[in-house]
Amino acid sequence: MAFFQMKKIILAWAVRKPVTTRYPFAPRKAVPGSRGRLDIQISACIFCGLCAKRCPTAALKVDRPNKHWHIDRLRCISCGNCVDFCPKKCLKLTPDHGIPAVTRDWETF
Amino acid sequence: MGKRTIIPFGPQHPVLPEPIHLDLVVEDEKVVDVVPSIGFVHRGLEKLVEKKEFTDFVYVAERICGICSFIHGQTYCQGIEEIMGLAVPPRAKYLRTIWGELSRIHSHLLWAGLMADAFGFEALFMHCWRVREQVLDVIEATTGGRVIFGSCKVGGVRRDVTPEQLDWMLKKLAEVEKEMRLLVDVFLNDDSVKHRLCGVGVLSRADAQLLGAAGPTLRGSGVADDMRLLKYAAFGDLDFQPIAKPDGDSYSRCAVRCEELFQSVDLIRQAVAKIPAGEIAVKVVGAPNGEFFSRTEQPRGELVNYIKADGSKNLVRFRARMPTFANLPALIKMLAGCELADVPVLVLTIDPCISCMER
Numbered sequence: 183m184a185f186f187q188m189k190k191i192i193l194a195w196a197v198r199k200p201v202t203t204r205y206p207f208a209p210r211k212a213v214p215g216s217r218g219r220l221d222i223q224i225s226a227c228i229f230c231g232l233c234a235k236r237c238p239t240a241a242l243k244v245d246r247p248n249k250h251w252h253i254d255r256l257r258c259i260s261c262g263n264c265v266d267f268c269p270k271k272c273l274k275l276t277p278d279h280g281i282p283a284v285t286r287d288w289e290t291f
Numbered sequence: 292m293g294k295r296t297i298i299p300f301g302p303q304h305p306v307l308p309e310p311i312h313l314d315l316v317v318e319d320e321k322v323v324d325v326v327p328s329i330g331f332v333h334r335g336l337e338k339l340v341e342k343k344e345f346t347d348f349v350y351v352a353e354r355i356c357g358i359c360s361f362i363h364g365q366t367y368c369q370g371i372e373e374i375m376g377l378a379v380p381p382r383a384k385y386l387r388t389i390w391g392e393l394s395r396i397h398s399h400l401l402w403a404g405l406m407a408d409a410f411g412f413e414a415l416f417m418h419c420w421r422v423r424e425q426v427l428d429v430i431e432a433t434t435g436g437r438v439i440f441g442s443c444k445v446g447g448v449r450r451d452v453t454p455e456q457l458d459w460m461l462k463k464l465a466e467v468e469k470e471m472r473l474l475v476d477v478f479l480n481d482d483s484v485k486h487r488l489c490g491v492g493v494l495s496r497a498d499a500q501l502l503g504a505a506g507p508t509l510r511g512s513g514v515a516d517d518m519r520l521l522k523y524a525a526f527g528d529l530d531f532q533p534i535a536k537p538d539g540d541s542y543s544r545c546a547v548r549c550e551e552l553f554q555s556v557d558l559i560r561q562a563v564a565k566i567p568a569g570e571i572a573v574k575v576v577g578a579p580n581g582e583f584f585s586r587t588e589q590p591r592g593e594l595v596n597y598i599k600a601d602g603s604k605n606l607v608r609f610r611a612r613m614p615t616f617a618n619l620p621a622l623i624k625m626l627a628g629c630e631l632a633d634v635p636v637l638v639l640t641i642d643p644c645i646s647c648m649e650r
Contacts, residue, residue, distance in 0.1 A: 184480045185483075186481070187476055187477045187481040188412075188414060188415060188477050188481065190473055190476075191473050191474070195418075213428070215431075215432055216432070216435050217435035217436055238343065238350045238351075259439075260441075262441065262449070275435070
């Protein structure tokens with residue numbers, strides 16, 4: 183009879199701290215290398231529009247005459263395709279996921 | 292003969308993570324017939340090939356399923372590479388194998404948790420998912436995503452893994468393996484769990500083959516059939532034998548998945564030991580022209596992608612045959628004759644992925 187095989191795990195975990203964290207009081211630590219939030223260093227951008235052209239979800243818009251770069255955070259899937267194609271390497275994905283977006287509007291840089 | 296009643300099961304049911312509807316025809320407490328209906332989460336992803344470029348479609352292919360996402364992307368990329376005659380660098384093939392097996396471990400642990408939940412073992416469910424979280428940490432650190440890896444592309448992979456990360460991965464997997472041994476011990480040896488699984492929902496070898504079952508459902512009925520034997524990615528260089536159990540009941544399907552957890556850990560160890568240095572992707576020039584059936588082994592079974600291209604940037608047709616779709620007739624066969632209380636457990640023994648099935 184193998185009754186209550188779970189006892190080994192239960193006893194071991196009865197004296198340990200929980201693995202869950204008290205979010206949002208203890209924020210989640212960003213994992214290095216994680217694809218989080220898309221960031222732009224706007225001073226280096228040449229507004230070539232390649233990022234907007236290669237974006238699979240059409241989350242980016244580049245206004246070349248007025249030198250503006252727009253992003254719809256709710257559409258962005260953080261795939262990093264734009265980062266791969268950017269000729270000036272001014273785009274990057276930060277491991278931190280940032281503040282959640284709640285409305286569908288264009289953030290302008 | 293008792294009075295026949297029809298009991299609707301789903302699309303909203305505590306045991307189902309995703310919507311499927313079953314009309315259970317019952318006589319007293321015994322299920323005598325089942326009529327399934329699907330189509331609650333159809334998203335029309337296959338149609339998107341006409342709008343997305345073939346290189347960008349891998350992002351859509353990965354999002355067919357939230358659990359086995361990497362293998363979906365990999366299968367699609369392998370199909371395109373085959374049509375275009377691209378020689379993928381060996382390092383990329385090994386990395387695909389490692390990530391594919393990591394996704395198998397996390398998928399099987401997720402299934403184990405849901406299964407424990409289905410037979411009312413909440414503590415076991417929590418611990419399965421706790422262990423799974425450590426696998427997700429490894430995946431996030433190496434690919435950048437937790438369940439949507441986004442690291443596969445046509446012609447290779449999108450990011451490399453450093454030797455230090457590979458060492459760390461092996462160290463983490465050794466810890467995970469130790470914890471998985473304790474969990475698997477409960478699934479395979481605990482009397483109360485065995486009571487719910489042994490001899491329940493028997494699918495004979497002949498029925499499994501006749502109804503076209505796939506993956507652990509097929510192997511649980513004694514057929515040692517696994518698409519990894521096709522030696523795609525780096526499986527040709529690794530020592531691999533499919534796991535099969537002869538009994539065909541819920542317990543043997545559970546045992547197949549439990550043993551596959553350790554097999555995947557072993558395959559990752561072999562792949563890390565043999566991984567060659569070098570390039571991780573080749574440049575893709577031109578567009579595919581032709582058609583191909585790409586087949587791989589997902590955690591749930593055989594995945595078939597049909598890809599047809601005409602030399603333009605957009606594909607003509609993309610069709611994905613999912614393992615859950617193949618396992619549905621087998622599920623109907625298993626359910627006929629079972630007790631009503633066993634229905635949730637039996638539905639989970641095929642590891643249903645409904646969103647995957649409906650695309």
